Amino acid sequence: MGCICATARSPNAAVANNDLLDSSKSILHLIPHPPSSSASSSKKEGSFTRPTPTASITVVANGYPVVRRPSTSSDRNSNNKPVVVIGAPTKNPTRRLTAIPVAQPTQQPGSLAGIKTEPATAEWPSWLASVAGEAIKGWVPRCADSYEKLDKIGQGTYSSVYKARDLETGKIVAMKKVRFVNMDPESVRFMAREILILRKLDHPNVMKLEGLVTSRLSGSLYLVFEYMEHDLAGLAATPGIKFSEPQIKCYMQQLFRGLEHCHRRGILHRDIKGSNLLINNEGVLKIGDFGLANFYRSDRDLQLTSRVVTLWYRAPELLLGATEYGPAIDLWSAGCILTELFAGKPIMPGRTEVEQMHKIFKLCGSPSEDYWRRATLPLATSFKPSHPYKPVLAETFSHFPASALTLINKLLAIEPEKRGSAASALRSEFFTTEPLPANPSNLPRYPPSKELDAKLRNEEARKLRAEDNKRRGGETVTRGRPKDHKTAQTPEFMAAGQSKVTCISHKFKTDEEGGTGFRIEPPRRGIQQNGHGHASSMVHPSVANTEWNRGGSIKRQTNAELKSRISQTGDLSGDSYRRGSNRDYSTGNAPRKNRIHYSGPLMPPGGNLEDLLKEHEKQIQQAVRKARVEKSATNKNQALTGQQQQQRYTGRNGR
Ligand SMILES: Nc1ncnc2c1ncn2[C@@H]1O[C@H](COP(=O)(O)OP(=O)(O)OP(=O)(O)O)[C@@H](O)[C@H]1O
Numbered sequence: 001m002g003c004i005c006a007t008a009r010s011p012n013a014a015v016a017n018n019d020l021l022d023s024s025k026s027i028l029h030l031i032p033h034p035p036s037s038s039a040s041s042s043k044k045e046g047s048f049t050r051p052t053p054t055a056s057i058t059v060v061a062n063g064y065p066v067v068r069r070p071s072t073s074s075d076r077n078s079n080n081k082p083v084v085v086i087g088a089p090t091k092n093p094t095r096r097l098t099a100i101p102v103a104q105p106t107q108q109p110g111s112l113a114g115i116k117t118e119p120a121t122a123e124w125p126s127w128l129a130s131v132a133g134e135a136i137k138g139w140v141p142r143c144a145d146s147y148e149k150l151d152k153i154g155q156g157t158y159s160s161v162y163k164a165r166d167l168e169t170g171k172i173v174a175m176k177k178v179r180f181v182n183m184d185p186e187s188v189r190f191m192a193r194e195i196l197i198l199r200k201l202d203h204p205n206v207m208k209l210e211g212l213v214t215s216r217l218s219g220s221l222y223l224v225f226e227y228m229e230h231d232l233a234g235l236a237a238t239p240g241i242k243f244s245e246p247q248i249k250c251y252m253q254q255l256f257r258g259l260e261h262c263h264r265r266g267i268l269h270r271d272i273k274g275s276n277l278l279i280n281n282e283g284v285l286k287i288g289d290f291g292l293a294n295f296y297r298s299d300r301d302l303q304l305t306s307r308v309v310t311l312w313y314r315a316p317e318l319l320l321g322a323t324e325y326g327p328a329i330d331l332w333s334a335g336c337i338l339t340e341l342f343a344g345k346p347i348m349p350g351r352t353e354v355e356q357m358h359k360i361f362k363l364c365g366s367p368s369e370d371y372w373r374r375a376t377l378p379l380a381t382s383f384k385p386s387h388p389y390k391p392v393l394a395e396t397f398s399h400f401p402a403s404a405l406t407l408i409n410k411l412l413a414i415e416p417e418k419r420g421s422a423a424s425a426l427r428s429e430f431f432t433t434e435p436l437p438a439n440p441s442n443l444p445r446y447p448p449s450k451e452l453d454a455k456l457r458n459e460e461a462r463k464l465r466a467e468d469n470k471r472r473g474g475e476t477v478t479r480g481r482p483k484d485h486k487t488a489q490t491p492e493f494m495a496a497g498q499s500k501v502t503c504i505s506h507k508f509k510t511d512e513e514g515g516t517g518f519r520i521e522p523p524r525r526g527i528q529q530n531g532h533g534h535a536s537s538m539v540h541p542s543v544a545n546t547e548w549n550r551g552g553s554i555k556r557q558t559n560a561e562l563k564s565r566i567s568q569t570g571d572l573s574g575d576s577y578r579r580g581s582n583r584d585y586s587t588g589n590a591p592r593k594n595r596i597h598y599s600g601p602l603m604p605p606g607g608n609l610e611d612l613l614k615e616h617e618k619q620i621q622q623a624v625r626k627a628r629v630e631k632s633a634t635n636k637n638q639a640l641t642g643q644q645q646q647q648r649y650t651g652r653n654g655r
Pocket of ligand 1: 153154159160174207226228229275278
């Protein structure tokens with residue numbers, strides 16, 4: 001955290017009391033000086049006397065002198081230890097002493113909460129200012145405050161999210177930590193886009209960026225948001241929580257209001273899904289995670305990447321390779337969520353892009369002949385089924401309220417121009433007929449529930465099941481979904497539930513590698529195996545195996561795909577892949593060769609969807625068999641004693 005809390009332990013040392021500080025990487029010097037002093041009046045660098053309650057402290061961290069407000073008795077962390085805050089230098093003497101929250105958005109660049117500030121870039125670390133100047137313009141980093149990290153509440157592909165307390169105000173916030181490896185400019189640029197977009201948005205149903213904190217020491221950037229107790233995926237996956245119709249309407253209304261605002265401001269979210277819809281204890285829903293969002297212009301041909309949106313929520317035109325698209329892609333995702341909220345589980349949990357496309361056609365019908373004729377989408381010919389599919393949404397969800405079904409039919413229109421807009425969705429009968437949407441403040445209160453909680457819960461259950469199986473000498477493959485999930489008995493759901501497939505990843509050979517098709521690699525050790533066959537090295541070990549949470553792992557693969565593709569193909573003109581460098585930001589590790597996998601496009605030249613699906617299923621089965629063989633070989637290997645292993649690897653045992 002740019003504001004790093006350090007506890008003064010001895011006269012000459014400051015030791016981190018907060019694990020946001022990587023104390024091993026920096027030498028900190030604390031310089032006491034009287035409250036009225038300027039930096040020049042401080043004592044010799046390196047000498048430190050425990051501050052008196054009225055002394056202010058200058059901290060020099062890696063050469064940056066940092067001043068904070070006078071120390072008071074409140075400068076104590078939860079262990080009642082005195083807290084010293086380290087951050088970037090400030091030029092405004094007033095701020096030095098008062099620790100005004102400095103990363104608030106300003107009405108005009110250069111002004112801050114009514115106080116004129118100097119141009120901000122000088123306050124930012126150069127790695128950020130040089131690449132993300134536009135994104136941080138008019139802001140200064142929050143550096144004279146401190147935050148006490150309380151809990152980890154979210155784990156994304158590129159970030160960890162923490163619940164923290166602002167020690168200045170006592171306010172609880174969420175801090176999204178993004179770590180840049182070697183300050184890689186490409187990844188900083190992607191983060192800058194997220195910040196720029198967040199700053200353009202201002203709506204009660206869109207997460208507001210409250211501040212930025214940089215860490216010169218660890219190279220991390222923290223995005224500070226209002227703390228939200230729940231996300232929709234976490235709530236929906238909590239056993240015993242069942243949403244009422246007015247509650248679903250209430251959430252959906254807020255989602256469309258937020259989307260309408262984004263689209264009106266020319267921003268596509270491109271990753272609408274349950275875990276990105278945050279809900280607070282007052283029942284307010286806010287759209288979060290703009291990491292994949294981008295600007296669009298309806299009046300201009302802008303080439304965007306089609307490889308966005310978590311697979312289960314990805315619109316058909318994206319699967320067909322569209323590079324010119326608009327708000328309709330977010331409406332599709334919203335349609336998936338609306339249906340999911342009524343059905344009690346995701347409606348199209350595809351394992352690969354091909355399978356996703358097939359699920360869409362089977363449920364929503366395939367496009368009309370006219371659409372195929374007009375379509376100039378790159379994969380249109382490959383994906384065109386040999387016979388048309390009729391939509392079966394009405395039959396499948398016949399038990400849904402009629403007004404919900406009408407809206408679902410519109411949002412899940414296979415042809416994007418038929419989906420309407422967020423504004424038209426808000427005008428639909430769904431929101432105007434009884435029962436009316438609930439008032440957010442009247443919604444039930446729940447204990448905090450996040451996607452991460454659900455993941456951990458499910459991981460625990462999976463471990464128990466695995467142990468149980470082991471005791472009984474059975475296999476450890478995760479299968480099916482928890483029995484307590486209510487399910488709509490569609491063929492899709494049945495098929496998904498029966499899936500025995502473990503972790504499969506498809507590595508599409510690049511042209512450089514001389515491949516045109518795809519091969520399937522067996523699961524690697526340490527990679528989460530879920531019942532839906534997607535996995536990647538980016539998957540956090542706690543990825544869940546419920547239907548509700550599997551989308552997360554798919555997203556992780558999606559992001560890995562993006563990273564992989566940018567390193568192979570470069571960007572599409574004008575568009576950017578998310579934090580597109582080939583690095584593992586979640587761990588901070590440099591990439592391992594062949595670690596990143598992505599699916600699709602999986603169509604062999606001239607293939608047709610049905611043949612491809614058969615072939616696809618065959619290959620998945622083969623991969624599962626191969627994985628099992630490899631796993632049992634690995635297990636045997638692990639059973640070897642150290643000496644046997646030594647012999648084996650040095651070849652002295654003659655094998
Ligand atoms: N303001 C917030 N308040 C509380 N929790 C939050 C907040 N923002 C994010 N989270 C939690 O952290 C999780 C991950 O956040 P976010 O989606 O922004 O990160 P990410 O790295 O983009 O994740 P992903 O790779 O899944 O897209 C969310 O699903 C949510 O549970």
